[in-house]
Each structure stands twice: as C-alpha cells, then as structure tokens.
Amino acid sequence: MENDFFLNAGIPPPLHLEQASSIPAWRSSFSTAMDIQAAAADRNCSLEQSPDCFYNPNWDNKSTDQNIHFESALSSMVSSPAASNSNISNESFVIRELIGKLGSIGNSGDLAPHSQSLLGIQNSYMGRNGNASANTSCYSTPLNSPPKLNLPVPDHHLKKEKLPNLGNSMALNSSLAEFSADPGFAERAAKFSCFGSRSFNGRTSQLGTNNNNSTEQPSFRFHPAAGNGGKLPRVSSSPSIKALGSQTSMQEKMRALLQDRSELPNSREESTISEQNPNRETNSMDLNSRKRKSASKGKAKDHHPPPISPSPTSTKGAEVNENSNTKRSKPSENNGNDQNGSVKAEEDAKGSTSSDEKQTKTGPKPPEPPKDYIHVRARRGQATDSHSLAERVRREKISERMKLLQDLVPGCNKVTGKALMLDEIINYVQSLQRQVEFLSMKLSSVNTRLDFNMETLMSKEIFQQNHGLPQHPIFPSDSSAQAIYGHQRQQNPVLSNGAVDPLDNTSPCQSLGMQLPPLSGFSSEGIPHFPAFGEDDLHTIVQMGFGQNPTRESELLGSNQVSHMKIEL
Amino acid sequence: MTNLDRKKAIKLSADIAMASTRNGTTFWSRAVIANATHSNGDNNRIFVERTLGGGDGGGGRLSEHCGRTKASRSLSSVMHKKILKKSRRVCSRTVLGRKHNLAKTHSIAKRLVRKKTQVLKSLVPGGESMDELSLVVETLDYIASLRAQVEVMRCLATTAELLNGT
Numbered sequence: 044m045e046n047d048f049f050l051n052a053g054i055p056p057p058l059h060l061e062q063a064s065s066i067p068a069w070r071s072s073f074s075t076a077m078d079i080q081a082a083a084a085d086r087n088c089s090l091e092q093s094p095d096c097f098y099n100p101n102w103d104n105k106s107t108d109q110n111i112h113f114e115s116a117l118s119s120m121v122s123s124p125a126a127s128n129s130n131i132s133n134e135s136f137v138i139r140e141l142i143g144k145l146g147s148i149g150n151s152g153d154l155a156p157h158s159q160s161l162l163g164i165q166n167s168y169m170g171r172n173g174n175a176s177a178n179t180s181c182y183s184t185p186l187n188s189p190p191k192l193n194l195p196v197p198d199h200h201l202k203k204e205k206l207p208n209l210g211n212s213m214a215l216n217s218s219l220a221e222f223s224a225d226p227g228f229a230e231r232a233a234k235f236s237c238f239g240s241r242s243f244n245g246r247t248s249q250l251g252t253n254n255n256n257s258t259e260q261p262s263f264r265f266h267p268a269a270g271n272g273g274k275l276p277r278v279s280s281s282p283s284i285k286a287l288g289s290q291t292s293m294q295e296k297m298r299a300l301l302q303d304r305s306e307l308p309n310s311r312e313e314s315t316i317s318e319q320n321p322n323r324e325t326n327s328m329d330l331n332s333r334k335r336k337s338a339s340k341g342k343a344k345d346h347h348p349p350p351i352s353p354s355p356t357s358t359k360g361a362e363v364n365e366n367s368n369t370k371r372s373k374p375s376e377n378n379g380n381d382q383n384g385s386v387k388a389e390e391d392a393k394g395s396t397s398s399d400e401k402q403t404k405t406g407p408k409p410p411e412p413p414k415d416y417i418h419v420r421a422r423r424g425q426a427t428d429s430h431s432l433a434e435r436v437r438r439e440k441i442s443e444r445m446k447l448l449q450d451l452v453p454g455c456n457k458v459t460g461k462a463l464m465l466d467e468i469i470n471y472v473q474s475l476q477r478q479v480e481f482l483s484m485k486l487s488s489v490n491t492r493l494d495f496n497m498e499t500l501m502s503k504e505i506f507q508q509n510h511g512l513p514q515h516p517i518f519p520s521d522s523s524a525q526a527i528y529g530h531q532r533q534q535n536p537v538l539s540n541g542a543v544d545p546l547d548n549t550s551p552c553q554s555l556g557m558q559l560p561p562l563s564g565f566s567s568e569g570i571p572h573f574p575a576f577g578e579d580d581l582h583t584i585v586q587m588g589f590g591q592n593p594t595r596e597s598e599l600l601g602s603n604q605v606s607h608m609k610i611e612l
Numbered sequence: 613m614t615n616l617d618r619k620k621a622i623k624l625s626a627d628i629a630m631a632s633t634r635n636g637t638t639f640w641s642r643a644v645i646a647n648a649t650h651s652n653g654d655n656n657r658i659f660v661e662r663t664l665g666g667g668d669g670g671g672g673r674l675s676e677h678c679g680r681t682k683a684s685r686s687l688s689s690v691m692h693k694k695i696l697k698k699s700r701r702v703c704s705r706t707v708l709g710r711k712h713n714l715a716k717t718h719s720i721a722k723r724l725v726r727k728k729t730q731v732l733k734s735l736v737p738g739g740e741s742m743d744e745l746s747l748v749v750e751t752l753d754y755i756a757s758l759r760a761q762v763e764v765m766r767c768l769a770t771t772a773e774l775l776n777g778t
Contacts, residue, residue, distance in 0.1 A: 444752060472754070489773055
C-alpha cells in the first residue's frame with residue numbers, strides 16, 4: 044500500500060527526488076531488500092549518516108501532500124504493482140517479483156531504509172522491521188491527522204500489522220508469517236507493544252555486537268527505543284532527534300544505555316507473555332531511572348499489579364509520562380535548532396508531540412495478560428516483609444470492594460474518603476431495611492387476599508416438599524378445624540364431596556372452579572347435594588372472593604396454628 | 613392476629629426467603645436465619661423450618677445453618693473481645709508517643725472510620741464477627757439482595773393494590 048503511496052509521492056513532483064534524495068534511498072532499499080544492489084544501499088546509507096535523517100522529512104513532506112492519498116492508497120493496495128512498474132523502470136521487474144511474492148501487502152518502501160542497515164543477521168532483521176513499523180506508526184500519527192476518527196485508526200493498525208509482516212516475509216518467510224493477513228488486527232495492534240518489546244530483546248542483543256561498527260549508530264538507537272511501541276515512544280524519539288543533532292556527544296550515553304538494556308532482556312529472553320509485561324516495565328524503569336529520577340515514582344505506580352488497581356494507576360502513569368515528555372521535548376527541540384533548520388526542528392517537535400499523543404493514547408490500551416498470581420511490589424520506602432505485603436494486598440482488596448460498593452450505592456460516586464463512603468453505605472442499607480419494613484407493613488395492611496394466596500402457595504410448596512406423608516393427616520384435621528369458623532361449615536361437605544384436595548379449600552378461585560362444574564354439569568355427585576347447597580352458599584362463595592378476606596385470614600391462621608400444634612406434638 | 617403481627621410475619625418470611633437464596637454461603641444469610649430462629653422462641657423456629665423446607669426435614673438444614681454461628685458466637689466472641697481490648701490498649705499507648713500533630717488528624721479520621729464501621733457492622737446481620745474485608749464483601753452481597761427483596765415486595769404491593777382496586 045505504501046509502495047504506490049511512495050511512488051505517487053515521488054513521481055508527480057520530481058522535486059522530491061533532488062530534495063531529500065529520498066527516492067534513491069527507496070530504490071536502494073528495494074534493491075537491498077532483494078539483495079541485489081546491496082553495495083549501493085550501503086553507500087546511500089553511509090552518505091546520509093542515518094536513514095532516519097531523511098526518513099522523517101520524507102514522511103512529513105509526503106504526508107502534507109498525500110494525506111488524502113494515503114487512505115486511497117490503502118484501498119488500492121492491489122493496484123500498486125502496475126504503478127510501480129510504470130514509475131520506476133529500473134527495478135520494475137524486481138518490484139513486480141517482490142509484490143507477487145508479498146501478495147496484497149505492498150508497503151515495502153517503508154521498510155527499505157531500515158533494511159539498508161541490515162547486517163545479515165536474520166534475528167536483527169526481524170527486530171528491526173518490527174521497530175521500523177513502530178517508527179512509522181509514531182510518525183504517521185499526526186500526519187494522518189485525526190486520531191479520533193474511525194477510519195485512520197484502523198489504518199494505523201493495518202499498517203502496524205502489515206509492516207512487521209512484510210519484514211518477516213522478506214527476511215524469513217516462515218517464522219512469523221502466521222501473523223499476516225489476520226482480520227483481527229485490532230487485538231494484534233493492542234498487543235503490538237509486546238511484540239515490540241520482544242523484537243527489542245532480539246535487537247539489543249544484536250546491538251551489543253554492532254556497537255563497534257557505529258556507522259549507523261543513530262538509526263540503531265532509534266529503533267530499539269521505538270520498538271517499545273506504545274510504552275516509550277517519547278524516550279525513543281528523543282534519542283533519535285538527538286542523534287540528528289549531536290551524534291557524537293550523545294553516542295557515549297546512548298551506548299551505555301543500550302548496553303544496560305541489552306543486559307536486561309538477555310536474561311529474560313525465555314520469559315512468557317505474562318512475564319513480559321513486567322519485563323517491559325523494568326526496561327522502561329531502567330530508562331526512566333537513568334533519564335529522569337523524578338518520574339520514577341509514577342513508574343513505580345505502574346509496576347503495581349493491574350488486576351488489583353487497574354485504572355487509576357495506569358492513567359497516573361500516563362500523566363506522569365506526559366509531563367515528563369513535555370519536559371523532555373524542549374531540549375530536543377533545541378538540539379534540532381542548533382544543527383538543522385528551524386523547519387526541521389518544528390517537524391521534530393511535531394513528531395515528538397505526536398508520539399506523546401500516541402503514548403498517552405496507547406498507554407492504558409495494551410491488555411494486561413491474565414495473571415494467576417498476585418504480583419505485589421513495594422514502592423520506594425515501603426516495607427517488603429511478607430506481613431506488610433499481605434497487609435497491603437488486603438487493603439487493596441478492600442479498596443477494590445469499596446469501589447464496587449461505590450458503584451452499587453447510588454450517590455456514593457461523588458463522595459471521597461472512606462468515612463463518608465461508609466456513611467453513604469450505612470444510609471443506603473438503613474433505607475433499604477426501612478423500605479422492607481414499610482413494604483411488609485403495606486403488604487400486611489393493603490390487601491390480605493394476595494398474601495393469603497401466597498401463603499397457601501407456600502404451604503402447598505411445603506406440602507410438596509415434605510412429600511406429605513406425615514403432613515397428610517394434618518390437613519383433614521385442618522379442614523375440620525376450619526369447620527369451627529362460622530359459615531365455612533357449609534363448604535366442607537361440598538369439598539369433601541368433590542374430592543378436592545383440602546388445600547384448595549383455602550384458595551377461593553380454585554374452590555369456586557372445583558365447585559362449579561358439578562353445579563353446572565349436574566354430575567352424579569353434584570345432584571344430590573345441589574338442593575342442600577342453595578343460593579346462600581353460592582353467595583358466600585362469591586363473597587369470599589371479595590369481601591370475606593378477614594375471615595379467610597383467620598381461618599388460615601387457625602389452620603397454621605393447628606399444623607404447628609401437630610408438628611410440635 | 614393483629615396487623616403488626618402480620619407485618620412481622622411477612623417481614624420474617626421475606627427475610628428468610630432472601631437469606632435462603634444464598635443457600636448458607638454468606639455470613640449474613642446464616643446470621644439472618646439464626647437470628648430468626650433464636651430471637652422469638654419456638655414459634656419462629658417452626659416457621660423458619662417450614663419456610664426453608666427441604667426434602668428430608670428442614671430441621672437438619674436449619675441446625676446446620678445455625679450451628680456454626682451459634683457455637684462460634686457464644687464461646688469465642690468473649691475471648692475475641694478481651695484480646696481486642698488488650699491490643700487496643702497497647703496500640704493506643706504506642707500511638708500516643710509518636711508525632712503529635714500528624715497522629716492527631718490521622719487518629720481522628722481513623723476513629724471516624726472505625727465508628728462508621730461499627731455502625732455498619734450492627735446493620736449487616738452477623739456483622740459483629742466479621743473483619744473488615746469480609747464485612748465489605750458481605751455488605752455488597754447484602755445490599756444486592758436487599759435491593760432484590762425491595763423490588764419483589766414492591767411488585768407484590770402494587771399488584772395487591774391493583775387487585776384491591778378492581
């Protein structure tokens with residue numbers, strides 16, 4: 044995709060060719076990628092000291108022109124071979140080959156400058172490509188401009204995704220080719236920082252060997268830092284700028300730093316993903332402690348286990364980073380001013396701020412790998428013995444639960460401080476309890492029929508649950524006990540005649556339903572009793588549905604008491 | 613039966629129903645059932661037994677519910693209180709020796725929190741014997757189920773009103 048993008052950029056205005064000598068670089072990069080014109084590539088590289096030097100302006104120039112082109116280029120990825128054929132006559136054949144090999148991914152041009160500095164070590168190549176992708180992502184953020192929109196962001200992810208893929212497929216087709224052409228690029232992009240760190244691990248080990256060569260030092264420096272992707276782009280980009288400005292002065296520091304780093308990841312090469320997170324953080328920690336002592340506290344907060352206190356710490360860390368970044372960006376700007384034109388310095392500042400934005404954006408983004416152990420680290424000045432650690436874990440747990448409570452209790456969000464929160468919780472619990480009281484009062488007073496039905500249901504449940512064997516004799520006695528209460532007496536024979544379960548006796552609707560069929564159907568059982576039944580009983584039955592609730596209630600209570608007595612006996 | 617008795621019965625049954633949904637997994641539900649059984653004599657106990665039901669007699673389950681809380685409370689609570697008093701005395705002696713100014717505000721806040729925690733403990737059933745973490749957890753659970761209870765009872769009340777109205 045970027046292939047034709049670059050070609051578009053290069054060809055219509057030929058100014059670019061002379062200006063930044065970018066196109067030769069691209070060409071040569073292509074050639075190095077194909078291992079054809081390696082010598083030319085090296086020459087280009089040595090001429091321009093660092094690929095990054097022309098790398099940045101290229102991006103800036105083009106992106107100003109080609110912001111619109113970029114998206115379209117993304118869509119017209121497949122059409123890139125034709126464009127490349129027509130434009131660059133020299134290597135059209137090779138390019139075609141390359142593109143045929145790569146399939147839909149045509150963005151080789153981006154990687155090429157970095158592949159110039161390829162030293163033949165495949166590991167390093169892999170790592171470099173990953174880093175290169177990180178670079179591009181860093182610098183393309185402001186240029187593609189609106190990060191808030193939906194379209195550009197996926198584009199980024201796409202690019203992030205595809206760049207390393209390209210590198211891998213160029214260098215070693217087999218190893219990481221599974222990552223290519225995956226639709227789930229968002230997750231991958233989120234995990235990208237991890238990849239960056241991994242590639243960074245490979246790179247630093249390579250760096251230790253390469254430090255002596257030192258012709259392409261600046262570019263090297265740029266990569267490992269950028270390899271961290273979301274985590275430390277600011278720190279990474281600032282060395283690159285400094286490499287632009289005053290290479291010789293910074294070289295010693297940087298070398299020491301990088302060697303420091305190379306020690307760390309080497310020891311942890313075989314770490315799993317879950318351990319990679321702290322690994323990365325320790326890397327950054329090292330850098331931070333070297334670069335700025337003031338930020339170490341914020342970083343230390345970052346060290347805390349994400350499951351325990353996820354959101355506030357990360358945001359805090361991001362804030363601290365941002366602050367320090369703004370501090371850092373000034374000297375870098377000065378450096379650029381010293382050496383190069385003011386325009387470049389502005390561009391650099393832009394780039395750095397953009398990387399700041401990127402970092403703050405991606406700071407909370409990478410998903411924490413699932414941890415099955417509680418990872419506690421002491422901050423500075425905190426006790427490290429097991430008791431205080433356990434105490435701290437307990438407190439963290441409590442605060443976490445308190446947060447949950449805060450969410451649960453309405454109006455508790457605004458309150459800060461534990462005492463006030465407890466106050467709110469107490470009030471809420473009290474109000475709930477009072478509500479229950481009130482509702483039970485209401486239920487008891489408003490209507491007796493409903494809870495009456497409820498209680499019959501409940502008793503029925505109990506009846507069924509107990510499987511009735513001891514309880515069965517109780518209920519006939521219940522009905523007989525009901526016979527004591529006034530006008531219920533008439534109902535009993537009917538029920539016994541209908542062979543209704545005595546339980547249904549208590550629920551008026553069912554008893555009505557059971558009583559009516561014999562009345563209407565004049566069945567054999569209903570007929571003899573019908574004259575005795577009479578209109579009065581029907582009236583009472585109808586009344587029971589609406590008016591006679593208190594009597595029903597008392598009747599039920601009587602039955603309950605009887606059953607109690609039975610149980611007690 | 614008077615209205616108040618009815619109300620009590622309804623509340624008791626609602627509470628027990630709420631507690632029985634937890635199946636004895638939480639402190640507060642066990643405490644609710646235990647309180648219900650032991651507060652008001654045998655009458656309640658039978659009621660609770662009937663409410664809890666259970667295949668082969670609610671009694672076994674009930675005793676299982678209550679056995680833990682009762683035994684633990686009666687014997688060990690006294691001991692705990694003694695130990696707590698002692699340690700508090702020791703703690704207060706050491707705290708007073710420290711920097712006065714900082715300790716003052718700190719202790720005020722702490723005392724406030726402790727007081728509030730005590731109130732909360734008295735509110736949550738069975739909260740007296742809980743430590744801070746379990747108290748917070750149990751409060752979470754208790755609030756959730758109280759809300760459910762309130763909702764159910766409100767639904768019942770509205771339907772009852774509707775039925776009464778028509």
